[in-house]
Amino acid sequence: MTRQQPIAVLGGGSFGTAIANLLAENGHHVLLWMRDPEQAESIRTLRQNPRYLKGVEILAQVEPTTDLSSTLDACELIFVALPSSALRQALQPFAAQLGGKMLVSTTKGIEADGFMLMSQILEQIAPHARIGVLSGPNLAREVAEHALTATVVASQDEALCRSVQQVLHGRTFRVYASADRFGVELGGALKNVYAIMAGMAAALGMGENTRSMLITRALAEMTRFAVKLGANPMTFLGLAGVGDLIVTCTSQKSRNFQVGYALGEGLSLDEAVSRLGEVAEGVNTIKVLKCKAEELQVYMPLVAGLHAVLFEGRTLDQIIGVLMRGEPKTDVDFISTDGF
Ligand SMILES: NC(=O)C1=CN([C@@H]2O[C@H](COP(=O)(O)OP(=O)(O)OC[C@H]3O[C@@H](n4cnc5c(N)ncnc54)[C@H](OP(=O)(O)O)[C@@H]3O)[C@@H](O)[C@H]2O)C=CC1
Ligand SMILES: O=C(CO)COP(=O)(O)O
Secondary structure, X not given: OOOOOOEEEEOOXXXXXXXXXXXXXXXXXXXXXXXXXXXXXXXXXXXXXXOOOOOOOOOOOEXXXXXXXXXXXXXXXXXXXXXXXXXXXXXXXXXXXXXOOEEEEOOOOEEOOOOEEHHHHHHHHOOOOEEEEEEOOOOHHHHHXXXXXXXXXXXXXXXXXXXXXXXXXXXXXXXXXXXXHHHHHHHHHHHHHHHHHHHXXXXXXOOHXXXXXXXXXHHHHHHHHHHHOOOOHHHHHOHHHHHHHHHHHHOOOOHHHHHHHHHHOOOOHHHHHHHHOOOOOHHHHHHHHHHHHHHHOOOOHHHHHHHHHHHOOOOHHHHHHHHHHOOOOOOOOOOOOOOO
């Protein structure tokens, strides 16, 4: 990739916009693809995204576009910041243009059919592309407002990791590399579910002990699940595991947390989602995860509990009772007993 070649960001939502601005700050020409011509025109003329990240100035080097085919042709490095529900449908028609490109998913969701992560979908659509993921504790607004932030680029393709580090690393944004693409991506998708629970607990006035218990047991539960799928548990101790879990379970800026908060205030799930008006991936992930955990026979009491409240007509009080009175367990699953 030459310095003159533009970099593509697909998706004109909060995260796509934040990433596009970071790249532009580092001197790159960015093609920010979105589906809505009116939104593109507003960005072109007002240098603000009218719907997402209000108040954030979009730099001149970010060029909004609605022409996906030309965007893909012009760029070798492509960040994908589309919701998980849209990624396959948006890119499948352009599969022939993706061979040899570096495709980096920033999307933290799971496709129900086949339990596929977004980078696996990219791999399926474009078997000859070079694939990576970007994930970590990266609330879009904080990234855009230059809060000191770290993230992880994960791929077995070391050159791809280096390219992403080169273009994104900057004054306020540090990019760490990992070879564990699956673990990094799974961490980003799973934590959304626990952020919904944390939002509910916050709305109900539960205390800091409760939040700490929830985060820690969530980490145990998601790690147990990931190990069953063959992931490396150590990845969950990094930014894309516990790092992202902490930020989404403690911040009102997290959309998944906000959905949980609204549920805790007594709104229905539909009301909570429509009040948000943005993507909260955890709402779909909880369904997919519950099924997969049952199929794999992984013990995930928090996931089962949230699912029961959202979709099986159980009350939160009933579920809290079940969780707290469950049989006593050991604290850390992965402590070796052979001398360490
Ligand atoms: N926001 C954050 O803090 C972070 C988000 N992420 C991940 O990034 C992904 C995107 O989230 P985010 O940017 O926040 O979401 P937003 O809700 O802010 O924006 C979603 C964007 O996707 C577009 N979109 C929706 N459906 C389609 C479609 N079928 N075709 C083309 N474009 C479509 C929307 O367009 P329109 O406006 O026209 O509907 C909008 O531009 C999620 O998986 C999220 O988990 C990752 C890290 C941080
Ligand atoms: O993934 C995120 C922060 O790392 C954003 O979380 P939300 O999608 O819940 O806003």
